Amino acid sequence: MEKRTIAEPFKIKVVEPIKMTSRAQREEAIKKAGYNTFLLNSKDVYIDLLTDSGTTAMSDNQWAGMMLGDEAYAGSVNFYNLEAAVRELYGFKYVVPTHQGRGAENILSKITIKPGDWVPGNMYFTTTRAHQEMNGASFADVIIDEAHDSQADHPFKGNIDLNKFQSLIDRVGAENIPYICVAVTVNLAGGQPVSMQNLREVSALAHKHNIKVMFDATRCVENAYFIREREEGYQEKSIAAIVKEMFSYGDGATMSGKKDCLVNIGGFLALNDEKLYQKATELVVVFEGMPSYGGLAGRDMEAMARGMYESVDFHYIQHRIGQVRYLGEKLEKAGVPIVKPIGGHAVFLDARQFLPHIPQDQFPAQMLAAQLYLESGVRSMERGIISAGRAKDGNHHYPKLELVRLTIPRRVYTYAHMDVVAESVIELYQKRDSIKGLEMVYEPPVLRFFTARFEPLA
Structure with a gap:
């Protein structure tokens, strides 16, 4: 039987004209x-x-949520809705809203990195590496070699090479590696995913050496889809279940809500460590805003919370x-x-x-x-x-x-x-x-x- 076309799972309610130039x-x-x-x-x-990034068309449900923005300076109800969504879907305990993903990267870098540190990752991302280097760290690429070959047809080209990771630990010392940054998916490799098996192995190796695992969670739902499609044992699991298992192997995440949270602005830093969370709240008031809004309007947090649920459909x-x-x-x-x-x-x-x-x-x-x-x-x-x-x-x-x-x-x-x-x-x-x-x-x-x-x- 010929493969059926997958149509857009939505109807168009509002249109924005575009025109061709000469x-x-x-x-x-x-x-x-x-x-x-x-x-x-x-x-x-x-x-x-x-x-x-930020170019998503929001749903009618998200726009309805925008009208329910609680613009209180502190303790906005929309923050608690966002916090509940992160806890339910991603499993992290603490949430610090930021104006977008790089705000979260900035705070994470400042509370974890000391001069001379090394931060390994599965290929660099531009703003991520910039924040790491501006705070005194050096980036180490520990992605598998296939990721650097555009024609290599590997199902999980975003995977971390455990031997490269271990070699870095042996060379610079675990005490000089505050965390490993795991991007899901890997943008600069071509939007390539990381397997669940690799996440488990990276988590075990990192935690053996008391190194934290921090996700760049920007396109985590896309990564979950590839796991469901390509990794044995996941074909019958829901996208939400796969996303939650992915994050169970980490200690925190930076999130640009402008991608897989389906909004035009916003992000957050999610953490499990209470002491790190306390440090993050101390810095967010300097760079972003109160810990319960972090540079966002209440309506933006509401749209992001609702978008998170829509994204795992x-x-x-x-x-x-x-x-x-x-x-x-x-x-x-x-x-x-x-x-x-x-x-x-x-x-x-x-x-x-x-x-x-x-x-x-x-x-x-x-x-x-x-x-x-x-x-x-x-x-x-x-x-x-x-x-x-x-x-x-x-x-x-x-x-x-x-x-x-x-x-x-x-x-x-x-x-x-x-x-x-x-x-x-x-x-x-x-x-x-x-x-x-x-x-x-x-x-x-x-x-x-x-x-x-x-x-x-x-």
Whole structure:
């Protein structure tokens, strides 16, 4: 029997018009933006695949909750609803709201890291590593080797290599490793998941050495879906049950609610250790706000609490993953080089293979993202040498993966939009040999991919 189409598990109640610009308008816009898609105005974008962070379409239930915002300065009822949701769905005891995920990363780094420490993780993430390094730590990548190979077809490319983790412990000492950061899923590897078996093994090794396990929980529901689909013994389990088991192997988590909590702003730090929680509440009042709102309005916390329950609905996440796969499979069928297997939140173009004639020092992924916008009005983003930044010696980090991320917002676009994106990428691939590199003409000292500016090479 032919595989049935999975339609959107929702009806459209409100629409936001979008329009296509002319090539001349896009030429002016990308030049004004310094060939950095982050600096484009959204009004000049046709289909926006820059990020899935905060770009979710909220449900009628969430919007109804927004009207029930208790905007008390302290003790808002919406905080207690959020706290109850975190405890029920994720299993952590304590919750500190933050304005978004990087607020939680900042607080976690400050309360756990001392200068000279090391923080291992399954591949870096930009803001996470920045907070760790700004507080005196060095990052150590302990992900399996397959994660750095775009064509390796491993079901759990986000897994941590236990031998790499143990080697780091032996080399620097467990006392100098405050925690291991486990991202579920791994963004810069292509949205790749971590297996439950690996989480159990990492937890056992870390706790044997009194090292805490801290999750980057941003896309935990997507990770749970992959476990259900690919790992033996989980096919009959609910998404909620899988999520809760995942977090049972950790001591805390940073959460950007702008992804798998289905909201446009918000996040939190979740912890089990009461002493760490006390330290976190002392810092949140300095950087964010009261421990019961942490930089958020009551209505935002209510929307996040309701979104958490919606996110573990199987039909929602099945469609979410299916829509990403739909785009990826169309590109793969046309011969466009992408990261395999197709991940949870995005399709990643392999810019090294797409533009093999452009050396990494000339920023092929950055130029590919700019050219895709120029040709079609589709906005994507670079995830390669620009995102990797510079080492302490001032030289570029040279990641093995040089990628362009086509990130799918949640509940926003239809399959027809994915068709348009696929056609645009395929057309660009057919004239890839004419694309030249870039030079960087402005570079900020931290998180340069957000605001760096470029000019085309002659």
